[in-house]
Amino acid sequence: MSRDLKKFIHEIEKQVGLDEFPSKDKPTIMIIDDDKQVLESLSYVLSDFYNIILCQGGDEALNKIDDSIYAIILDIRMEKMDGFEVFKSIRQRFDDLPVIFYTGFQDIYDPLDVWNKFNPFGYVAKGSTFTVLKSTLDSAIAYREKFLENKRLFLELKELNQELEKKVQEKTRELERLVVVDELTGIYNRRYFKSRLEYLISISKRYLIPFCLTFIDLDDFKSVNDRFGHQIGDDVLKSIGSYLSSLSRETDTVARYGGEEFVFLLENTDKDSGLRFAHRIRDAVEGFEINTSKGMISLTVSIGIACSEEVQPLTLDSIIALADQRMYWAKHKGKNRVQG
Numbered sequence: 001m002s003r004d005l006k007k008f009i010h011e012i013e014k015q016v017g018l019d020e021f022p023s024k025d026k027p028t029i030m031i032i033d034d035d036k037q038v039l040e041s042l043s044y045v046l047s048d049f050y051n052i053i054l055c056q057g058g059d060e061a062l063n064k065i066d067d068s069i070y071a072i073i074l075d076i077r078m079e080k081m082d083g084f085e086v087f088k089s090i091r092q093r094f095d096d097l098p099v100i101f102y103t104g105f106q107d108i109y110d111p112l113d114v115w116n117k118f119n120p121f122g123y124v125a126k127g128s129t130f131t132v133l134k135s136t137l138d139s140a141i142a143y144r145e146k147f148l149e150n151k152r153l154f155l156e157l158k159e160l161n162q163e164l165e166k167k168v169q170e171k172t173r174e175l176e177r178l179v180v181v182d183e184l185t186g187i188y189n190r191r192y193f194k195s196r197l198e199y200l201i202s203i204s205k206r207y208l209i210p211f212c213l214t215f216i217d218l219d220d221f222k223s224v225n226d227r228f229g230h231q232i233g234d235d236v237l238k239s240i241g242s243y244l245s246s247l248s249r250e251t252d253t254v255a256r257y258g259g260e261e262f263v264f265l266l267e268n269t270d271k272d273s274g275l276r277f278a279h280r281i282r283d284a285v286e287g288f289e290i291n292t293s294k295g296m297i298s299l300t301v302s303i304g305i306a307c308s309e310e311v312q313p314l315t316l317d318s319i320i321a322l323a324d325q326r327m328y329w330a331k332h333k334g335k336n337r338v339q340g
Contacts, residue, residue: 026049026050026051027050027051027070027071027141027144027145028050028051028052028053028068028069028070029046029050029051029052029053029069029070029071029072029073029137029141030052030053030054030055030061030064030065030069030071030072030073031043031046031052031053031054031055031072031073032055032057032058032061032072032073032074032075032078032083032086033055033056033073033074033075033078033102034056034057034075034078034079034080035075036056038075038126039054039055039056040054042073045130046134046137049134050137053069057078057079057080057081058078058080058081058082058083058085058086058089059080059081061086062086062089062090065090065093065094065097067094069097070098070140070141070144070145071097071098071099071100071121071137071140071141071144072090072097072098072099072100073100073102073124073133073137074086074087074099074100074101074102074120075101075102075103076101076102076103076105076109076114077103077104077105077108077109083101083103084118087099087101087118087120096144096147097144098121098122098140098141098143098144099120099121100120100121100122100123100124100136100137100140101114101118101120101122101123101124102124102125102126102133103123103125103126104125104126104127111123121136121139121140121143122136122139122140124136179191179192180192182241182255182256184234184237184238184241184256185237185238185240185241185242185256186238186241186242187241187242187244187245187254187255187256187262188253188254188255188256189255189256190255190256190257190258192253192255193253193255193257193263193265194316196253196265197213197265197316197319197320198316200265200267200308201308201314201315201316201319204308204314205314209267209268210268210269210270210271210307210308210309211265211266211267211268211269211307211308212264212265212266212269212270212271212273212274212277212305212306212307212308213263213264213265213266213305213306213307213319213320213323214263214264214266214274214277214278214281214303214304214305214323215257215261215262215263215303215304215305215323215324215326215327216244216261216262216263216264216281216301216302216303216327217260217261217262217301217302217303217327217331218236218237218240218260218261218299218300218301219299219300219301219302219331219335219336220299220335221233221236221259221260221299224236224297224299228292228294228297232292232293232294232297235290235292235293236290236292236297236299237256237260239290240262240285240288240290240299241254241256241262243284243285243288244262244264244281244285247280247281247284248264249266251267251268252264252265252266252267253265253267261327263323264277264278264281269307270307270309271307271309271310271340274305274307274340275305275338275340278303278305278338278340279338281301281303282300282301282303282336282337282338285299285300285301286298286300286301286336300335300336301336302327302330302331302335302336302337302339303327303330303337303338303339304322304323304324304325304326304327304328304329304330304338304339304340305323305326305338305339305340306319306322306323306326306340307340310322326339326340327339
């Protein structure tokens with residue numbers, strides 16, 4: 001084709017609106033044919049409209065195909081690997097990439113048979129006009145662009161869903177934490193303490209595994225609020241809660257029961273071991289100084305302890321009542337002591 005003819009065709013295409021891709025936005029197509037002359041001819045007439053990758057045979061093409069390609073013109077009758085074999089290989093890797101069969105043997109390769117067997121995007125006879133070929137290519141490219149846009153939107157939606165799921169999981173964990181954690185001190189709350197106590201009671205009844213419950217009350221805490229204010233009082237409660245938690249063993253449960261009362265659940269612990277632990281808690285708190293904006297504050301605690309082996313019948317209410325009663329006995333006997 002002469003340059004004058006090519007220029008003439010180009011001008012006609014512009015007039016009918018087929019020259020729809022600016023040079024910098026030209027899509028990439030691949031042309032596969034074992035006839036070098038056919039490759040050069042197609043490249044010559046199409047290069048104004050598309051970025052073109054020429055492949056002289058299927059092997060070369062299969063090594064070059066990637067996601068940047070928008071459409072493929074594929075000759076059917078090739079010597080080393082015919083177009084049908086190449087098509088099958090392309091489909092195994094890119095099932096969405098439009099392939100247009102391009103053949104001069106339409107009497108041998110009936111278009112309807114080819115369509116029914118392979119379902120290509122298009123079928124163009126080599127004797128067809130330039131307009132037919134370009135129109136088929138542009139339809140294929142529009143299909144590819146739509147597919148890629150939908151794929152992009154799908155991936156964005158998938159990413160958004162993953163982010164949303166992550167946020168939901170974080171919020172769920174936070175809500176679960178708020179349900180069982182005391183807002184002020186950051187240790188477990190009464191709700192979690194009671195659920196854990198019910199579990200230990202059932203285990204103790206079934207397997208005779210002992211446990212102890214300690215009630216801990218801060219001595220004269222009201223004077224802290226009266227003297228320093230409730231903000232300092234809250235700071236003291238936070239510090240005590242954190243300190244008690246640091247004194248616990250891995251299997252223990254520390255919780256704020258309410259006000260200035262805290263509880264310890266000592267798993268797999270008999271009465272003697274529970275008493276020794278309670279005395280260590282009392283000694284530790286007595287020597288603990290809390291640094292506040294109003295200066296150092298020290299407190300003592302009164303502790304009541306009840307163990308599963310001494311409570312009959314063993315219920316949540318009965319063991320709580322006994323530990324609570326013993327804590328008040330400790331306070332009435334002079335505070336800063338353990339009653340068991």
